[in-house]
Amino acid sequence: xxxxxxxxxxxxLVVGACGGDDDDVVVLADGMAVVDAWARPTPTGARxxxxxxxxxxxxxxxxxxxxxSSARCMVMAPHLTVIDxxxxxxxxxxxxxxxxALLPGGRVEMNPNDLHFMCLGLTTPLVLGxxxxxxxxxxAHDPVTVPVEVADR
Ligand SMILES: [Cu+2]
Numbered sequence: 192x193x194x195x196x197x198x199x200x201x202x203x204l205v206v207g208a209c210g211g212d213d214d215d216v217v218v219l220a221d222g223m224a225v226v227d228a229w230a231r232p233t234p235t236g237a238r239x240x241x242x243x244x245x246x247x248x249x250x251x252x253x254x255x256x257x258x259x260s261s262a263r264c265m266v267m268a269p270h271l272t273v274i275d276x277x278x279x280x281x282x283x284x285x286x287x288x289x290x291x292a293l294l295p296g297g298r299v300e301m302n303p304n305d306l307h308f309m310c311l312g313l314t315t316p317l318v319l320g321x322x323x324x325x326x327x328x329x330x331a332h333d334p335v336t337v338p339v340e341v342a343d344r
Contacts, residue, residue: 215227270284
C-alpha cells in the first residue's frame with residue numbers, strides 16, 4: 192500500500208514537470224518509468240511469446256536492464272531479432288550490450304522484429320485482453336513489477 196501511494200505521488204510530480212505529457216506511464220518507480228508493456232496473443236500451441244516494454248530513465252542514476260521474469264513462463268531472456276534477406280532470426284541480446292543501457296534521460300524501447308523479451312515455456316497461452324505481471328531486473332535499480340497487456344498491435 193505504501194509503495195502504491197509513493198508511486199502515485201511521483202507520477203503526479205512528473206506529469207506536472209513535463210506538461211501533462213505522461214498519460215501513458217504504466218509504472219514509475221524511483222525515476223525509472225515504464226511507458227509501454229505489451230505482448231501479442233499467442234497462436235495455438237505456441238510455447239513462447241515475445242514481450243515488448245519501453246523503459247525510460249527519467250531521474251535515476253545510470254543503469255541497465257539486465258533481465259526479467261514472470262510467473263507466466265519458465266524463463267525470460269532479452270532477444271534481438273535481425274531481418275536478413277526477408278528472413279527473421281533472433282538471438283539472445285547480451286545484457287552487457289548498449290541496447291539495454293539506461294543512461295539518465297535514455298530509454299530502452301522494444302518492438303516487434305527488434306529488441307524484445309522472450310517469455311520461454313508459457314504456462315498458458317496469451318489471450319487477447321489478458322494481463323499479466325512481469326518483473327524487470329536492473330543492474331542497480333530495485334526490480335519493478337509491470338503489468339503487460341495482451342493486445343493486437
Ligand atoms: Cu525472441
